[in-house]
Amino acid sequence: MSDEIVFILNGELTRVSACDPTRTVLQYLREDLHLTGSKEGCGEGDCGACMVVLAELDDSTQTLNHKAINACIAFLPTLHGKALFTIEALSQSAAEAHPVQRAMVDLDASQCGFCTPGFVMSLFAQYENRVQMSPRDIDDVLSGNLCRCTGYRPIRDAALAVKNYPAAEHAVIDVTREKLIDLQATLGTAPTLTMQTSGRTFSSPATLQALSALVIEKPDAQLLAGGTDIGLWVTKQHRQLENLIYLGNVASLKTIELTETELNLGAAVTWSEAMSAVVSLYPAFADLFTRFASVPIRNTATIGGNIANGSPIGDSMPALIVVGTQLLLRRGDKTRRVALDEFYLDYQKTLLAEGEFVEKIIIPRPRPDQTVAAYKVSKRFDQDISAVCGCFAIELAPETRVISSIKVAFGGMAAIPKRATEVEKKLKSTTWDEAAITQALASFADDFSPIDDMRASADYRLQVAQNLLRRFFVATTQPSALIDVYNYGR
């Protein structure tokens, strides 16, 4: 059990004791260390000017796995046992510049330069992970980096050109790897941390047992996973969080297990990790997950966090609801399974009892004759919050095309992620045809009375919800019809 944060920063073993548990990595870098290369553009993980790269050891290969994250909403204690690179780790001299730096300069990819270190770090993570990127991959990798000057074309070109530069020889990477191996040997692969500063605590247990005990012992403590929402409570709402329990080091919450019947995801599995597992079962969810926030957010945000947070506009829930996802809840040594669509009671109210938490997300394998779809509609394609997120799962009798099962769920339409039960009732057991769709449309108004806000009006939401059912119908009945505007021309 450690009471100080120990991590590797730009190749140096670094120790921090007695810090405010909600001090952000960006505050620490800029204010305490005067490393001012990482910038604050928004303080909410949306612009990427603060991008830094977390490096973790791959258990099997003992190589570094690099992940871009937003320093502005990451709490410093979450770095415990890890390694961090900031822009200052890259070359400080033009003669020895990293390929990413060279390409950005050569292709005139900076103008005002304020966003530039963030772009460099996002691309640095990809480069060091030896990922070859297509133009399309680049758009995804950089969806969490905003640039207001260039119009992005030269940045895209620079990202593509990086592979043409001689490989970087970067001592800091090797040094970091060696020191991280040493550090993990000291701390153990599941490091624990307990800090107390002016009465405020940060606890990072390593086992499920320790976690369960802590949650019961401190029922008012705030569970912290990726922190991509909780970070904003601090930076934007100036909330003082008294007790934090961090889930990121609980090994069994980070497991991904595929059985004959289901996919089990530990609640602290990040979106980046969950994506490929879920998409391999349900390829139709690929675009929704690609459009879920941005790479740096997905690198930290967890599937359990998205679900337990219970936001009405969280994008995972409608998709997971229609495929019959269940949650395993734990309190002490007692567990129970609940259906995800029954988990939400009201706006940000869930079934969770005091001392209880989400341990696993259980996603059934696809059923025969089942067709699923997930449609996200937002003002901007990438890194935006849904105005409406509509998900569908249908099972049809092969010959008659009679609907044997249909599930329809929406985000953005109610105070919770919610099934369109009236629409489902109208459709169930009817033949999947135009007439059935037309019949069902009126039932949307029975299921939902959405709100007007800055993302969309109630009218638009209702209209789009109906139209997404039409889109799903066309998708299932006219496979050659062009319906996919998101991928059009790319």
Added chain:
Amino acid sequence: MAADTEIKATGGVGEPQHHDSAFLHVSGNARYTDDLPEPTNLLHIALGISHHAHAEIEDIDLQPVLAVEGVVDVLVAADIPGKNNYGPVLDDDPLLSANLVQYAGQPIFAVIAEDVSTARQAVDLAVISYRELEPVLDARTAVAKKSFVLPSKHVVVGNPVEALTQAPRQLSGQTSVGGQDQFYLEGQIAMAVPGEDNNMLVYCSTQHPSEIQHVVAQILKRNSNDVMVECRRMGGGFGGKESQPALLAGIAALAAQKTGRPAKLRLDRDVDMIVTGKRHDFAIDYTAGYSDTGEISVLQLSLASRCGMSADLSGAINDRAMFHCDNAYYLPNADITSHRCKTNTVSNTAFRGFGGPQGMFAIEYVIDDISRALSLDPVDVRRSNFYGINERNITPYKQVIKDNIIHQIFDSLEDSSDYRARRSEIQAFNNKNTQLKRGIAMTPVKFGISFTTTHLNQAGALIHIYNDGTVYLNHGGTEMGQGLFTKVAQVVAHIFQIDMEKIKISATDTAKVPNTSATAASSGSDLNGQAAADAANKIKKRLTKFAAEHFGTDTSSVEFTNNHVKVGSQVLTFNELIKLAYEARTSLSATGFYATPDIHFDQEQFAGQPFYYFAYGAAVSEVVVDLLTGENRLLRADILHDCGKSLNPAIDLGQIEGGFIQGVGWLTTEELHWDTDGILKTHAPSTYKIPTIGDAPVDFRVNILESAENQQETIYRSKAVGEPPLMLALSTFFALRDAIATPANTHPPLAAPATPEAILTASRPEAAP
């Protein structure tokens, strides 16, 4: 001395030099105001703002704020020794409001604390009671209530009333175009450091250091020579750092003066977006008379802009909207009205284009409507309305256009973009597909270059050459990413024929060049390039005279070339010449000055020659729209743009591409949303959506017009490029409108921004006007 003097020095005029700070950018070493080493004892400030759009303040209790550990002091209006105003034109922008709040977000007090978090947390503890008043929130309501920040303006050309009665056809309509947040990545910031003898040194992210200097002096009740302002670079400005930073600098200086300690005010992004001004949104009404082929004979146009609670720069912005509501089109008869509406919203301010984009949006909407009414290709209607070369060339404000190249640009782009073939291919596509529809549009840009407030068209520069042959360059322009410093250094390198790396580009500093204008109106390189050239040429003249005398030859035989100087048969390095000149006691320092010639404007008559020249361009956009949701994608953009004889094609290309995408954002996803109480709900990137990399078209073909020397004697015959390309994005808006137009809905009532919701709403058959 066998150096090859035939090779050019690197970095001269016309070369695609990288931005001078490019490596500093990619290594995180470029310092912005918040990155400067902090003075010991530095205090941090947070703003306390109004949460009501329109109210009288009944009581303010700041005791709970002062009680917080780490809070040092608070500032309220009564603490201001001088003038409580930072408005650039009128005295209607209080730094801190004492009694009346006129928008939700108006600063009322400031907290000074030992650290940022404490200051920001303490702000929330203030207890303020208000008596709410009825707010006016939008331009149309303001017009109805005659609520204006400045008097309306009206221009009449020819005889519009009679022309309308004689017009074969006429059409009326109304639309609107939204505002836009600048969303510079670096938020607003200022740090004030008090010195001896009443001195105040202010570091500020500002496009207008001289204005900061004057405003701070007025607020502190000091003289301008007590205040020094410095800015090496901004992390983006786009007009948002023209008048707005004076608020931050004023408060930081006030805190520094009151406490005697250095003080910094850096706004959190949300506060920045709530407190500071944006692009004006406009309500537009029109009636046009035109021929069967779409030639406009008369246009009656009313432009009503939401200026917010004060005048700020709204006068000049709305003037520029009027100056550009012709875009590239001749209007033989016109009746143009401009209302500058006072509303209880944040005071809108400069943003790239400065009213020009909204004026152009209006005329392009009219032309689009006329084309659709006649079932003609809008490209043909646009072309038939273009200004002539030697006739049909007088603008509504009586300037004769002498440099019209829009025909050439339009023809060339129509051809290179394959516009006609693509239009028929799109038609075929749309006939086949029911859910996805494509659209295409080509639009021109003609943008007037100069500050329309004539006296602002001046600039100064200061150049030193040290006796080791290196050059120190300073001028009044500011660097916000547009590459101004690089371009001006290229001018100086070119004049001395030395490598650009020999020139040290220095921070803009009011102590070096006084009384500068804002770096705005796209004028940066035109003005400062000339001023720097003036200074460099003065020194060069002295060096030439010295070299001729020293080597006993004629000045005509002295030639600067590739870091060397030829003097008759002698060749010496530039450094050697400098050393000799220094030893011979030659002045190696000079100031330079420039004032744009030939411009004048009579505000009363709204007539004259406000612009030195025009910059031109055109763009073709192709889009696809989903009729089920209104979601859409920009598939391809072709651009041909006029930079005159480009000073730096790499930097100019960046301005064109970046301006275009910023314009696309303005017209599509960037929606500012206020609730019915006048509270801005889109005040962070989570809710306000500027383009991401995925929004940039995959197929993006951008060219700079070749062989296009400016007809005017601008610096090396180049043209300004900062603002004009933004308006190329009008093509994207009209391509979206094209995609959703149907025989049943020929004129989809699409307003900007064309969000998915706006598109879906306008595309419904029942929406047809």
